[in-house]
Amino acid sequence: MRIRQERQLHAVADEVLALTAVVRPILTGVLYALKADVVAEAGGYEGVKLKMLPRLYRAGDGDCGICFEYAVHEAMNSGDGRVLQRISDAAKLCNVPGKAPKSLLFGLEKSGTQQIIDSADELLTDDSRLLYGTRGQPAKLRRHLNMIAGAFRNRQTRLALPYSIRGLWKADLFVGFSDTDRWVATSVKINPTQLEGAAGLRIGIVPTRSGKTDRVRIDESKNLVICPLHHDGDFMQIFYEGWRTVQAFIEADAKVPKEIDLASPVQREVARILQERREFPLIEVVEAIKKFGQPELLTTDDKQVALQTIKGQTNTEMFVAPFPMDVK
Numbered sequence: 001m002r003i004r005q006e007r008q009l010h011a012v013a014d015e016v017l018a019l020t021a022v023v024r025p026i027l028t029g030v031l032y033a034l035k036a037d038v039v040a041e042a043g044g045y046e047g048v049k050l051k052m053l054p055r056l057y058r059a060g061d062g063d064c065g066i067c068f069e070y071a072v073h074e075a076m077n078s079g080d081g082r083v084l085q086r087i088s089d090a091a092k093l094c095n096v097p098g099k100a101p102k103s104l105l106f107g108l109e110k111s112g113t114q115q116i117i118d119s120a121d122e123l124l125t126d127d128s129r130l131l132y133g134t135r136g137q138p139a140k141l142r143r144h145l146n147m148i149a150g151a152f153r154n155r156q157t158r159l160a161l162p163y164s165i166r167g168l169w170k171a172d173l174f175v176g177f178s179d180t181d182r183w184v185a186t187s188v189k190i191n192p193t194q195l196e197g198a199a200g201l202r203i204g205i206v207p208t209r210s211g212k213t214d215r216v217r218i219d220e221s222k223n224l225v226i227c228p229l230h231h232d233g234d235f236m237q238i239f240y241e242g243w244r245t246v247q248a249f250i251e252a253d254a255k256v257p258k259e260i261d262l263a264s265p266v267q268r269e270v271a272r273i274l275q276e277r278r279e280f281p282l283i284e285v286v287e288a289i290k291k292f293g294q295p296e297l298l299t300t301d302d303k304q305v306a307l308q309t310i311k312g313q314t315n316t317e318m319f320v321a322p323f324p325m326d327v328k
Contacts, residue, residue, distance in 0.1 A: 016270060018238055018293075019238060019270050020293040021074075021080075022242040025070035026246050027286050029068075029070040030057060033063045033067075045283065047281060048281060049281055049282065050280060050285050051254045065191070069188045072087075072229075073105045073173055077103050080235065084101060086229060087101065087103075087175055087205065089227070090203045090205075090227040091175055091184060094184050094202045094225055097180045097182060098176065098177020098180035099177060100179040101175070101178075102176065102178045104123060104175075104183070105173060106173060125142065127181055128140065128141045128181045130165065130174070130184070130200070132185070132199075138182070139164075139165055144161070147161060148161065151168070152169045166200065168198075168200040170201060171201060172188040173186040184202035186201070186203040187224070188205045189206050190206075192228075195226075201223075204219070206226065207228065207236045208231050209228070213228075214228045214230060241267060245270055248267075248271070249262075249271045254274070254278045256272050256275050257271060
């Protein structure tokens, strides 16, 4: 069996690099928050040029939350230690085994204009198992993926799901470990008061709240492991700076905003990087500026290990405890 273990190489250092890195998923989130009929008129998502955002985008209440989902997903897969370690700790509280943490973006867009499953179907295997915290063999995630997506729109489809995973249509990400191919459904909320438990959901990712504990912890009332992401000098601060940068850039007709609108030189520098590419499709811009973001954060150790069969042991997982029994 081949084991791939990823470890962080570099700390997040340069402000421009860090802000550029978080602006990329925010731009992606803004793109997929556009109304489907408007996007169709522009030639599809691949045809939307960056300079068209000010004409096509209409701010909505859920837009920041959508971008937060994309940012958490991107941060986890790029090895951002500010996010990676905390979510890994949350997954361990759910008894998810493994050493190579990863996020799969489920991406059911919340405004009712589009439904996306990203590349999850391609990344999952027939042996990908969903650990949902109750007695029984873990569900084969790939088998249920299309039904879960359909349940987002159709109440009757929700009722057709097994009771233990009936709430999975509320999932935003599946986080887990690629080396063991074990996953848990995760809800991501920019507003912690909107976080709700549901059958099959295991982790809730939220920003830290003033006066509240920032500890990764079990919330028994929601039956979720709560994973708050830190603010001051940490991931949430850079996310909100990125969000303001993109909003100001759009308001300035896809050009560098006035200093009074975007006072930080770092934010204006990132806006300048975008302005130079306003004539190109947004999807291409997001990919092109990747090289100007945080340099490679991960290195991968790849090694072959022998499998040993323990007498009397099978590979059937008949019980997955919702949380370690010694956790209070």
